Amino acid sequence: MKKLITLLFLLVIITIAKSQSSDKQKAVTQKNLAVKDTVKKGKLIAVQLETGVDTLVVDNAKYKLHKKNVSASYYHDKFNGRKTSSGIRFDNNKYTAAHRKFPFGTKLKVTNEVNGKSVIVEVIDRGPFTKGRELDLTRRAFFDIAAHKGKGVLKVTIAVQQ
Incomplete structure (x- = not known):
């Protein structure tokens, strides 16, 4: 026994x-x-892991992981030239974004989870106002990281510049 x-x-x-x-x-x-x-992204200088929080250093700027696997879409061309919530005129050819809570001027590193491509955008507007979406990118920023040009929504990772 x-x-x-x-x-x-x-x-x-x-x-x-x-x-x-x-x-x-x-x-x-x-x-x-x-x-x-x-x-693979080319601009990355270093990756540091600090107590479970990813910190990326890109072009001498630190980015702290905010959220993974969130949906991002892009602005329609009809918004070109209109004023955003911050007072800046919207231009679909720039690298800007809309987020519900981040302060205006916040720099975000947005990475497509499928192909690893990323862009750095500045928050200049509020939105998106579609349930389940976290971020609205300009058309240029969206298609710079898109894997398939026929889709209007991407799964992305968002990192905030510190």
């Missing part, structure tokens, strides 16, 4: 140890993937 209990106890300990080591392996793999993805 003692042998059976000892055997069961050892099996439980081995199972716990394996699950903890696989979690560590997943973390290391995710860290390595993040580094590989960001190295």
